[in-house]
Amino acid sequence: QSVLTQPPSVSAAPGQKVTISCSGSSSNIGNFYVSWYQHLPGTAPKLLIYDNNQRPSGIPDRFSGSLSGTSAILGITGLQPGDEADYYCGTWHSSQGAVFGGGTKLTVL
Amino acid sequence: QVQLQESGPGLVKPSQTLSLTCTVSGASISSDGSYWSWIRQHPGKGLEYIGYIYYSGITYYNPSLKSRIAMSVGTSQNQFSLNLNSVTAADTAVYYCATTLQFRNDVFDIWGQGTVVTVSS
Numbered sequence: 001q002s003v004l005t006q007p008p009s010v011s012a013a014p015g016q017k018v019t020i021s022c023s024g025s026s027s028n029i030g031n032f033y034v035s036w037y038q039h040l041p042g043t044a045p046k047l048l049i050y051d052n053n054q055r056p057s058g059i060p061d062r063f064s065g066s067l068s069g070t071s072a073i074l075g076i077t078g079l080q081p082g083d084e085a086d087y088y089c090g091t092w093h094s095s096q097g098a099v100f101g102g103g104t105k106l107t108v109l
Numbered sequence: 110q111v112q113l114q115e116s117g118p119g120l121v122k123p124s125q126t127l128s129l130t131c132t133v134s135g136a137s138i139s140s141d142g143s144y145w146s147w148i149r150q151h152p153g154k155g156l157e158y159i160g161y162i163y164y165s166g167i168t169y170y171n172p173s174l175k176s177r178i179a180m181s182v183g184t185s186q187n188q189f190s191l192n193l194n195s196v197t198a199a200d201t202a203v204y205y206c207a208t209t210l211q212f213r214n215d216v217f218d219i220w221g222q223g224t225v226v227t228v229s230s
Binding site for chain 2: 032033044050090091101
């Protein structure tokens with residue numbers, strides 16, 4: 001049972017927009033920054049978003065992050081087949097250290 | 110660019126100690142501000158944080174694993190290591206090493222590819 005709650009799966013057609021939610025509490029998202037990671041099985045996870053809405057160098061602006069209270073949202077526009085992956089949110093917890101969501105599998109139809 | 114590579118046995122017997130090493134290239138393990146971290150993923154599950162070690166030796170361990178963990182840094186080899194003792198089948202997972210944004214312990218910007226560890230007799 002992950003500390004942060006994500007939908008198990010989302011899907012959308014190429015070129016469309018999709019959002020992935022990440023729900024937490026005041027012990028984590030409510031008081032700490034959220035990061036998002038993209039993971040293709042068998043490869044190293046990749047940092048997409050940090051500090052709720054900041055993109056590391058090299059991450060296209062098709063990826064965006066936002067925060068509302070104790071929930072975070074990852075948005076992906078202009079979906080491409082290469083975006084098909086597992087996406088994880090992460091943050092810090094006041095008594096558990098880093099915590100993550102259970103992951104959301106994105107399918108590009 | 111910075112790269113991390115995990116290494117260690119893929120099979121560990123129950124009650125024994127799991128020992129993994131992460132070799133860092135492209136950066137010094139003694140760099141100020143980097144938190145050298147371990148994260149694992151159980152089969153079909155989400156990510157679980159194990160903890161970090163700072164180059165000075167300061168550590169933070171996940172409270173749920175704290176009693177079984179020891180991390181160390183090998184500055185001459187530019188490596189850091191994880192020891193997890195008294196393993197059970199519940200420790201079967203893909204183990205990742207990662208480093209963080211500078212002076213942050215909560216944002217993992219570089220990850221290794223992961224190493225599969227199975228606990229079985």
